[in-house]
Amino acid sequence: MKHWLPAALVSALTLVPMSAAAQTAAPSQAQQxxxxxxxxxYVGANTGIAAVERVGGVFGAEAGARxxxxxxxxxxLAWMQDVVTRRTLNNxxxxxxxxxxxxxxxxxxxxxVPAFYVGAGARWVFEKTSLGGFKPYAIVTFGSTHTNxxxxxxxxxxxxxxxxPQYGVTLGSxxxxxxxxxxxxxxxxxVRALKSSWYTDIGVxxxxxxxxxxQTNVVRLVLGGGYKF
Amino acid sequence: MKVKPSILLAGxxxxxxxxxxxxxxxxxxxxxxxxxxxxxQPANGVIYNFNQQPLTLTITNSVRTGSDPVTYSVQxxxxxxxxNKVFSRDGIAEGANGTTSVTIDMLAGNQNYYWRxxxxxxGVAGAPSSSQSFFVKPNIVLNAxxxxxxxxxxxxxxVRPTFxxxxxxxxxxxxxxxxxxxxxxxxxxQSLVASATVAQTSGQTSWTPSVDxxxxxxxxxxxARDLTNNVDSGFASASQFDRKAGLDLNSVVYQLGPNxxxxxxxxxxxxxxxxxxxxxxxxxxxEDWPAIPFPFDETATIEGNQWNFVQINGTWYGGASxxxxxxxxxxxxxxxxxxxxxxxGIQPIxxxxxxxxxxxxxxxxxxxxxxxxxxxxxxxxxxxxxTW
Numbered sequence: 001m002k003h004w005l006p007a008a009l010v011s012a013l014t015l016v017p018m019s020a021a022a023q024t025a026a027p028s029q030a031q032q033x034x035x036x037x038x039x040x041x042y043v044g045a046n047t048g049i050a051a052v053e054r055v056g057g058v059f060g061a062e063a064g065a066r067x068x069x070x071x072x073x074x075x076x077l078a079w080m081q082d083v084v085t086r087r088t089l090n091n092x093x094x095x096x097x098x099x100x101x102x103x104x105x106x107x108x109x110x111x112x113v114p115a116f117y118v119g120a121g122a123r124w125v126f127e128k129t130s131l132g133g134f135k136p137y138a139i140v141t142f143g144s145t146h147t148n149x150x151x152x153x154x155x156x157x158x159x160x161x162x163x164x165p166q167y168g169v170t171l172g173s174x175x176x177x178x179x180x181x182x183x184x185x186x187x188x189x190x191v192r193a194l195k196s197s198w199y200t201d202i203g204v205x206x207x208x209x210x211x212x213x214x215q216t217n218v219v220r221l222v223l224g225g226g227y228k229f
Numbered sequence: 230m231k232v233k234p235s236i237l238l239a240g241x242x243x244x245x246x247x248x249x250x251x252x253x254x255x256x257x258x259x260x261x262x263x264x265x266x267x268x269x270q271p272a273n274g275v276i277y278n279f280n281q282q283p284l285t286l287t288i289t290n291s292v293r294t295g296s297d298p299v300t301y302s303v304q305x306x307x308x309x310x311x312x313n314k315v316f317s318r319d320g321i322a323e324g325a326n327g328t329t330s331v332t333i334d335m336l337a338g339n340q341n342y343y344w345r346x347x348x349x350x351x352g353v354a355g356a357p358s359s360s361q362s363f364f365v366k367p368n369i370v371l372n373a374x375x376x377x378x379x380x381x382x383x384x385x386x387x388v389r390p391t392f393x394x395x396x397x398x399x400x401x402x403x404x405x406x407x408x409x410x411x412x413x414x415x416x417x418x419q420s421l422v423a424s425a426t427v428a429q430t431s432g433q434t435s436w437t438p439s440v441d442x443x444x445x446x447x448x449x450x451x452x453a454r455d456l457t458n459n460v461d462s463g464f465a466s467a468s469q470f471d472r473k474a475g476l477d478l479n480s481v482v483y484q485l486g487p488n489x490x491x492x493x494x495x496x497x498x499x500x501x502x503x504x505x506x507x508x509x510x511x512x513x514x515x516e517d518w519p520a521i522p523f524p525f526d527e528t529a530t531i532e533g534n535q536w537n538f539v540q541i542n543g544t545w546y547g548g549a550s551x552x553x554x555x556x557x558x559x560x561x562x563x564x565x566x567x568x569x570x571x572x573x574g575i576q577p578i579x580x581x582x583x584x585x586x587x588x589x590x591x592x593x594x595x596x597x598x599x600x601x602x603x604x605x606x607x608x609x610x611x612x613x614x615x616t617w
Binding site: 097 | 263267
């Protein structure tokens with residue numbers, strides 16, 4: 001396994017010093033189950049579901065590099081279909097009730113908040129642990145989530161979202177607009193090396209977004225894979 | 230392959246994300262969503278008298294999704310498009326208990342006004358409320374009436390004198406005008422002897438109290454009132470007069486007999502009157518008067534005449550009525566025909582017609598009905614009032 005650190009230093013740091021041959025020898029088929037989860041660096045993609053108040057889809061991409069022993073530095077992107085919270089939905093209901101009261105017609109509301117997360121961090125793979133061939137890992141990344149709050153209001157069956165000022169409503173940043181929010185995303189998962197240099201990754205992540213007036217916590221179930229170099 | 234580029238990329242991504250984390254692309258949006266306030270008072274279309282100003286406008290505070298501070302702005306205009314504003318105010322602090330009020334400046338009368346509010350959050354003005362209107366009536370000014378009679382310093386004998394004012398001048402368009410009369414024994418009018426409000430009549434307006442005025446120095450005043458629009462004038466400056474017992478004989482038009490105003494008053498009388506039969510009984514103390522033969526029947530003797538004084542259209546008319554014999558107190562002339570029987574054909578006193586509760590004056594004197602023949606002492610009693 002190649003490291004960016006000098007080989008002598010790696011030898012000094014690892015529990016079991018490896019010979020130069022062992023460091024460069026390619027793993028055999030029999031050794032796949034116990035071979036490192038990655039060689040040098042990797043790229044992968046994942047999908048799954050993301051749940052806050054509602055459950056939506058999520059698509060992500062990830063890349064990383066082994067920098068020391070079992071430590072990888074990682075960077076990830078994730079698109080989440082809808083991270084709207086109960087509080088945001090309640091705020092929208094408040095305005096819908098106002099419309100209904102003042103206009104004398106049935107009013108409804110809905111909010112959808114797609115989000116895009118970019119972050120970087122680290123992952124520790126428990127290389128010496130095997131759960132049926134899967135190696136567990138812990139990961140944490142820090143970054144920013146771009147949210148786009150999309151509210152919809154109807155009055156008497158007609159969409160009045162774009163004419164709310166006509167009914168005396170002024171939308172605030174809690175129910176409209178985009179923002180970028182600091183995010184921390186810890187997670188746990190397992191990786192398994194597949195044939196050749198492919199791998200599969202199954203995990204759960206918590207994406208905690210510091211949105212306006214509240215913390216939005218998104219639970220991601222990820223299923224993916226990638227290629228290791 | 231060296232990994233440094235990946236590390237560098239990861240580091241750049243992380244730092245960039247951190248720097249970009251807390252930005253927002255929501256310019257000109259408040260931090261919370263809110264609705265326009267609801268207009269509460271006055272209700273749409275209320276009509277105000279001019280003197281009900283200044284007016285207070287009240288709203289129900291805005292619905293909102295957060296707890297940020299809210300201030301309000303109000304506008305009042307003469308047109309529904311709010312192009313001609315007559316009053317506006319910003320930065321109105323939100324009131325407690327769910328409502329906010331502001332008292333606006335005096336507005337011109339005879340004008341319809343429109344008003345609306347909007348909320349402000351974080352420097353962002355919200356959508357305005359719907360507008361409502363109210364009307365301010367023309368400015369009505371009533372001037373105090375001029376007091377006419379009793380004149381200041383006058384002496385009044387009538388038990389229930391008539392008070393008269395010259396009708397007030399005014400500006401604007403008042404509704405029906407009335408006059409409030411007040412009579413008091415005090416110039417401060419802290420307590421009243423009598424008061425009433427009567428409808429205006431053309432040119433002058435008069436009022437006669439329904440209670441007797443005390444014999445005293447009295448004060449009276451009056452003011453104009455528009456009860457429909459709740460507009461009053463001030464009271465005219467009070468007028469003082471002396472209410473004295475009896476009748477001013479110098480003011481009487483004598484229709485039968487001489488002017489007895491200057492005859493010596495040598496008897497004091499009390500009297501009763503039964504209008505059902507027209508019987509006047511007069512009891513006296515004082516000087517003895519001589520008896521003489523009755524001019525129309527010398528077998529009888531008479532001492533003098535009863536006198537009647539009655540006010541017709543503000544003028545006192547009097548005359549010597551029944552002859553009475555010595556020690557005779559009561560004379561009867563008929564009920565409804567009392568004056569016509571006493572003063573047959575002499576107008577207007579013979580046509581005088583009084584209603585129950587009305588008053589007229591009586592006295593006795595030495596012979597006077599056919600004066601100067603006969604006559605004796607040419608003395609008289611005091612004059613008192615009796616009630617029909």
